[in-house]
Amino acid sequence: MRLFIAVFVLLVAVHCEELFNGDQVLRIHAESKDHIQVLKELEKDVDSGLDFWTHGFSTERPVDVRVPHASLYAVKDFLKENNISFAVMINNVQELLDRERAEMVSNTEMERNTKSFNFAAYHDLDTIYSFMDTLVASHSNLISKVKIGSTYENRPMYVLKFSTGGENKPAIWIDAGIHAREWVSHASAVWIADRIATDFKENRAPVPDVLSKMDIYLMIVANPDGYVFSHLTVRPFHRLWRKSRSVTSNPNCPGVDLNRNFDAEFSGPGASDDPCAEDYRGPSAHSEIEVTNIVDFILSHGNFKSFMTLHAYSQLLMYPYGYTGSNAPDQPELHDVATQANKALNSWHGTIYKVGSIFHTIEQASGASVDWAYQHGIKYCFAFELRDTGEYGFLLPADQIVSTARETWFALRYIMQYVSDHPY
Amino acid sequence: MAKPVENPCVRAYYGVTVSLRGGGATEQNRNCSRRELCVSTLLLQTLMNTFLHATELEMATGELVPTHFPARRAAKVAVHYLNTRHGSPFRVFGLQQVHKATAEKSVFRCSAVVLFSTAQKTPPDVQLQCEDLQQINTTPQEEAFYHRYSTSDSPVSALDIPDSHGNMSQEMEPFWHLAGVSASFIMLRESSENTEFNMAQVASVTQQETSEKQLMLKYHLLLHDFVSQEILHWQLLSSWSPERGVRVLETQFLPKCPQATGPPSSTPDQ
Numbered sequence: 086m087r088l089f090i091a092v093f094v095l096l097v098a099v100h101c102e103e104l105f106n107g108d109q110v111l112r113i114h115a116e117s118k119d120h121i122q123v124l125k126e127l128e129k130d131v132d133s134g135l136d137f138w139t140h141g142f143s144t145e146r147p148v149d150v151r152v153p154h155a156s157l158y159a160v161k162d163f164l165k166e167n168n169i170s171f172a173v174m175i176n177n178v179q180e181l182l183d184r185e186r187a188e189m190v191s192n193t194e195m196e197r198n199t200k201s202f203n204f205a206a207y208h209d210l211d212t213i214y215s216f217m218d219t220l221v222a223s224h225s226n227l228i229s230k231v232k233i234g235s236t237y238e239n240r241p242m243y244v245l246k247f248s249t250g251g252e253n254k255p256a257i258w259i260d261a262g263i264h265a266r267e268w269v270s271h272a273s274a275v276w277i278a279d280r281i282a283t284d285f286k287e288n289r290a291p292v293p294d295v296l297s298k299m300d301i302y303l304m305i306v307a308n309p310d311g312y313v314f315s316h317l318t319v320r321p322f323h324r325l326w327r328k329s330r331s332v333t334s335n336p337n338c339p340g341v342d343l344n345r346n347f348d349a350e351f352s353g354p355g356a357s358d359d360p361c362a363e364d365y366r367g368p369s370a371h372s373e374i375e376v377t378n379i380v381d382f383i384l385s386h387g388n389f390k391s392f393m394t395l396h397a398y399s400q401l402l403m404y405p406y407g408y409t410g411s412n413a414p415d416q417p418e419l420h421d422v423a424t425q426a427n428k429a430l431n432s433w434h435g436t437i438y439k440v441g442s443i444f445h446t447i448e449q450a451s452g453a454s455v456d457w458a459y460q461h462g463i464k465y466c467f468a469f470e471l472r473d474t475g476e477y478g479f480l481l482p483a484d485q486i487v488s489t490a491r492e493t494w495f496a497l498r499y500i501m502q503y504v505s506d507h508p509y
Numbered sequence: 510m511a512k513p514v515e516n517p518c519v520r521a522y523y524g525v526t527v528s529l530r531g532g533g534a535t536e537q538n539r540n541c542s543r544r545e546l547c548v549s550t551l552l553l554q555t556l557m558n559t560f561l562h563a564t565e566l567e568m569a570t571g572e573l574v575p576t577h578f579p580a581r582r583a584a585k586v587a588v589h590y591l592n593t594r595h596g597s598p599f600r601v602f603g604l605q606q607v608h609k610a611t612a613e614k615s616v617f618r619c620s621a622v623v624l625f626s627t628a629q630k631t632p633p634d635v636q637l638q639c640e641d642l643q644q645i646n647t648t649p650q651e652e653a654f655y656h657r658y659s660t661s662d663s664p665v666s667a668l669d670i671p672d673s674h675g676n677m678s679q680e681m682e683p684f685w686h687l688a689g690v691s692a693s694f695i696m697l698r699e700s701s702e703n704t705e706f707n708m709a710q711v712a713s714v715t716q717q718e719t720s721e722k723q724l725m726l727k728y729h730l731l732l733h734d735f736v737s738q739e740i741l742h743w744q745l746l747s748s749w750s751p752e753r754g755v756r757v758l759e760t761q762f763l764p765k766c767p768q769a770t771g772p773p774s775s776t777p778d779q
Binding site for chain 1: 604669671675731736737
């Protein structure tokens, strides 16, 4: 749909300006056969100027229609008279087209500036670290690279700090790649880092507003040792590695599941005490240096208001708790925020995510990072499982990276705006 | 395929009673073992594509919470079942991922009842009723594919499908689908309410000589269990022809080798 509009704009721009000013796109929910009949009549009326984006009406899914500005009141009244519920999906089509055109232009410019980094490909650790340096250099007024420690195999752990200045502003944490094989999480984080920078530079809402009140910390690779290992060869033994690469009590089975190693009901159900297991929790909470680095950084900063983590796969948007099925005290609000974020995510490519607590949506899990963060007073904690739902699983084709990153960004953007609007 | 629901179904895993759609089935006089689970109504959608038919199912459940994992696990089992019955090199089913308003698709309705047993090593029971699946016609592609590889002089052999970046050649796609269908037999058999299987990768595929009118394929497959996060290695031999569909002839589970610090020794060729 986006591509169609973009191409159309390019053609039309030659002949005509402001073709769609004030036009709105309505999302209509037909709830009965009568409603469907009404919509069919509406579609037949060619003089109405209505532009149906959805073909084939059913009660199962919404119908999108662009309504010319001149017809807005008439159409909305008509829908209300017939008891058909609708929502305004796009408030001003022309404004959206202008923004898209600007984005396309600026993307072209961006590529010239940042050495045409290929976001639609998976990159190894060195390349990602070098991208980070390039990004910082291109946006030195906004972004700095912070080293929060080293890994088991002595690689640096970096977090990108997006800040407009100020002393210890309230902050948002986002990490990706705590599980090595979930490559689309790192790849999405790379794209998102670039997107935050661009949105700030181009003064695109809500980023400037969020950054005026808060800092954003983005850790693209939370498990560098594991990520390097997953690139060693193409064979599944390496590519499908999940854990860290620390030596354990079993010399034949290295590695700890970093997302079971946090001090949140550590050693509870939902993690294993067998070093050979994929969800091995480790010998003790925070035994893993990668986890200690993150924990120490967040605690010494002391002013984080949101903690979010990107994983793959299953298309889920979740909040605490993982260790128990009881509701977190903030559950109603977290569920609302997640639901709205999910709508934003879904609005672009139509990807379907499920929303719920980790415990109910995936399984009981102990020692999870979002539980730890929540228990330390960080209210807005979310965990994402990105694309897909099992067709490719961990081996998501690279040509899906950008669309995955983009839809994830829409959810993150919503949450960040919400968090900055709800200080506590 | 329509079968009257004989197996009793009373209490779902979380103690929610699930109502069935259609078929006139009632809830009385059921004595399910305590942890049996029922799921109803899988909505089938076909995405039309010149080369391949990938069919996605949308899951809507009776009174099970659709976002909670019991419903999702049960739906996945129903998908495995559907693949064993109707999968082909050009037709594989999966859970719905996308709502694209402008994509070309037909919508089918399926109803499924999935019963997990508490007894060990007992596969789940799946009863599936679908609308006319015969509408999806993949026969020409299947015939061409079968003819090409059953008469070829050089047997097919390949590793790592898809590769690390999720890519595979167009030529390999039907073999990937056949692997997925074959994997469905295993995933269906091995499923419980505590598992959630997908095929992670085809480690290797090797075409075997045969005098039968079948494509004979030896696979080393990797299954991923989302619950334990384990990667499970299976070797299997399966046959396929347009007439007889997929049959899995031999399966062998390859346990993780604890003494390995390198790739498992059971990985064929290197």
